Amino acid sequence: MARVLxxxxxxxxRWYQDVIAKAELADNGPVRGTMVIRPTAYAIWERMQADMxxxxxxxxxxxxxxxxxxxxxxxxxEAQHVEGFSPELAVVTHGGGKxxxxxxxxxxxxxxxxxxxxxxxxxxxxxxxxLLNQWANVVRWEMRPRIFLRTSEFLWQEGHTAHATEQDxxxxxxxxxxxxxxxxxxxxxxxxxxxxxKTDRERFAGATSTYTLEGMMGDGKALQMGTSHELGQNFAxxxxxxxxxxxxxxxxxxxxxxxxxxxxxxxxxxxxGDDNGLRLPPLLAPTQxxxxxxxxxxxxxxxxxxxxxxxxAAAGVRVKLDDRVDxxxxxxxxxxxLKGVPLRIEVGPRDLAAGNVTLARRIDGSxxxxxxxxxxxxxxxxxxxxQKALYEEALARREANTVEVKTLDEAIEASxxxxxxxxxxxxxxxxxxxxxxxxxxxxxxxxxxxSAPAAQDEPNLTAILGRSY
RNA sequence: CGGGGUGUGGCGCAGUUUGGUAGCGCGUCCGCUUUGGGAGCGGAAGGCCGUCGGUUCAAAUCCGGCCACCCCGACCA
Numbered sequence: 001m002a003r004v005l006x007x008x009x010x011x012x013x014r015w016y017q018d019v020i021a022k023a024e025l026a027d028n029g030p031v032r033g034t035m036v037i038r039p040t041a042y043a044i045w046e047r048m049q050a051d052m053x054x055x056x057x058x059x060x061x062x063x064x065x066x067x068x069x070x071x072x073x074x075x076x077x078e079a080q081h082v083e084g085f086s087p088e089l090a091v092v093t094h095g096g097g098k099x100x101x102x103x104x105x106x107x108x109x110x111x112x113x114x115x116x117x118x119x120x121x122x123x124x125x126x127x128x129x130x131l132l133n134q135w136a137n138v139v140r141w142e143m144r145p146r147i148f149l150r151t152s153e154f155l156w157q158e159g160h161t162a163h164a165t166e167q168d169x170x171x172x173x174x175x176x177x178x179x180x181x182x183x184x185x186x187x188x189x190x191x192x193x194x195x196x197x198k199t200d201r202e203r204f205a206g207a208t209s210t211y212t213l214e215g216m217m218g219d220g221k222a223l224q225m226g227t228s229h230e231l232g233q234n235f236a237x238x239x240x241x242x243x244x245x246x247x248x249x250x251x252x253x254x255x256x257x258x259x260x261x262x263x264x265x266x267x268x269x270x271x272x273g274d275d276n277g278l279r280l281p282p283l284l285a286p287t288q289x290x291x292x293x294x295x296x297x298x299x300x301x302x303x304x305x306x307x308x309x310x311x312x313a314a315a316g317v318r319v320k321l322d323d324r325v326d327x328x329x330x331x332x333x334x335x336x337x338l339k340g341v342p343l344r345i346e347v348g349p350r351d352l353a354a355g356n357v358t359l360a361r362r363i364d365g366s367x368x369x370x371x372x373x374x375x376x377x378x379x380x381x382x383x384x385x386x387q388k389a390l391y392e393e394a395l396a397r398r399e400a401n402t403v404e405v406k407t408l409d410e411a412i413e414a415s416x417x418x419x420x421x422x423x424x425x426x427x428x429x430x431x432x433x434x435x436x437x438x439x440x441x442x443x444x445x446x447x448x449x450x451s452a453p454a455a456q457d458e459p460n461l462t463a464i465l466g467r468s469y
Numbered sequence: 470c471g472g473g474g475u476g477u478g479g480c481g482c483a484g485u486u487u488g489g490u491a492g493c494g495c496g497u498c499c500g501c502u503u504u505g506g507g508a509g510c511g512g513a514a515g516g517c518c519g520u521c522g523g524u525u526c527a528a529a530u531c532c533g534g535c536c537a538c539c540c541c542g543a544c545c546a
Contacts, residue, residue, distance in 0.1 A: 004507070021480090032537090032538075080546095081546085084546050085546070087544070087545085088544090088545075088546090108546080109546070140545085140546085142544090142545070143543085143544055143545070144544085144545080150545075202546090203546080204546045205546050206546080207546080210546080227546080229546085259546090294504085294505055295504060295505065296504095325504070326504080327504080328503080328504050328506085328507070328508055329504060329505060329506065329507095330504085330505085330506035330507050330508080331504095331506085331507045331508090332506090332507090333505095333506050333507085334506065334507045335507080337506095346505075348505055349505090350505070351505090358505090
């Protein structure tokens with residue numbers, strides 16, 4: 001068989017680009033750093049969105065939409081925020097053929113404009129908590145773009161909330177972090193992310209606490225797949241989000257923000273992909289099973305295949321028929337593998353003569369004959385089993401590429417190929433700076449029980465160090 | 470912004486050293502044969518060689534300016 005993709009072991013970044021091109025996931029846009037998300041990838045994104053959206057709403061947040069353009073002056077109201085974002089802002093200086101009195105920025109994130117409106121909408125403690133989410137595009141003029149992982153424009157959801165107390169803000173941030181993000185990534189994407197706290201050095205510009213979910217990619221590098229922030233009263237003070245408390249005093253609200261983006265598509269590719277292409281978790285896959293007419297002569301094979309499609313669809317399986325018998329079978333099979341379709345049911349004259357079809361599973365690569373009458377049960381079971389298998393494979397790889405060490409030097413060494421788990425006390429602020437010199441970052445910190453610390457100077461914390469995207 | 474490199478059909482490249490009719494592979498289209506793991510044969514379409522200027526009888530090729538992109542670094546909530 002001709003080589004379709006650069007093998008991962010030969011050149012992982014090249015393999016990633018190959019998968020994106022050959023599986024028809026995306027193209028580079030005409031402006032540097034922009035991307036065109038093709039239907040194959042967009043369908044996956046829509047399913048991610050639907051799952052994420054449902055989880056977000058179950059925490060009580062409501063969707064809204066704020067403008068793309070933000071007055072430049074808004075960005076300047078929070079000192080750290082503007083410092084963090086200024087280098088990557090796209091600024092519009094002209095409109096309607098005239099120079100604008102005040103430049104507007106294309107939102108890099110919406111804390112500021114949403115803060116402005118929260119100030120209008122929050123008057124009383126009865127107005128809190130105010131829980132908002134929006135699905136939008138944002139623009140950050142990145143120096144070195146990569147499709148899905150870091151593009152100048154990307155799609156995401158950003159949640160913004162205001163609370164009466166610091167504790168309520170913290171509780172909600174962590175609820176989003178674990179119940180929405182962590183579960184979405186583990187249960188739907190089948191990626192065993194590690195939740196934790198970002199160090200002060202890695203914290204979001206303007207936040208008091210930043211929490212992250214780190215996934216390990218196929219080459220041992222880390223990818224931050226979602227993040228949640230406690231913003232303290234920084235934005236409340238900058239935008240004057242005040243309320244009257246139950247006791248009659250004027251108080252600043254406590255705000256949070258949290259986001260997850262199309263970067264998750266890149267994580268999905270790099271976490272589960274193999275040398276034959278993408279592998280999609282069955283729960284996520286837009287098409288879970290592809291019924292293929294291998295070869296046709298008198299219409300009987302197609303009829304049998306159509307029958308199976310009907311049975312599977314009735315059983316709730318997302319199924320499609322591939323009856324393009326004018327295209328060589330090999331091409332169609334390779335294409336389905338590239339795109340990561342979890343199951344193929346191959347129906348051909350030889351199978352049918354024996355009363356069988358062939359079940360080909362993308363996750364483990366197996367091919368087994370199935371009796372025609374048992375297809376639905378087997379397919380349903382395989383979808384469940386393969387969702388679990390994919391997660392366990394990723395978890396096993398993560399564990400195999402994570403080394404437990406005691407010192408900073410050992411951690412830096414181990415980070416060349418994977419992750420290092422090291423006591424944070426052995427790293428510290430100085431050690432973190434030293435690791436950064438060799439492109440290694442502290443991915444996150446967590447307590448012995450796995451929970452996120454309230455500050456990086458808590459005792460007995462563990463750090464994960466690694467290279468990252 | 471510093472260092473290095475590249476711009477030639479949709480994609481990947483050769484041709485530039487030594488100026489002389491723009492080529493190859495893949496893809497696309499048509500026809501026939503195929504179709505159980507990216508098929509074979511035949512035919513066809515598609516490029517003012519990044520851009521502007523210079524040298525020359527003649528420039529993809531030599532010279533100069535500009536632009537864009539890629540890699541390494543810096544940067545990356």
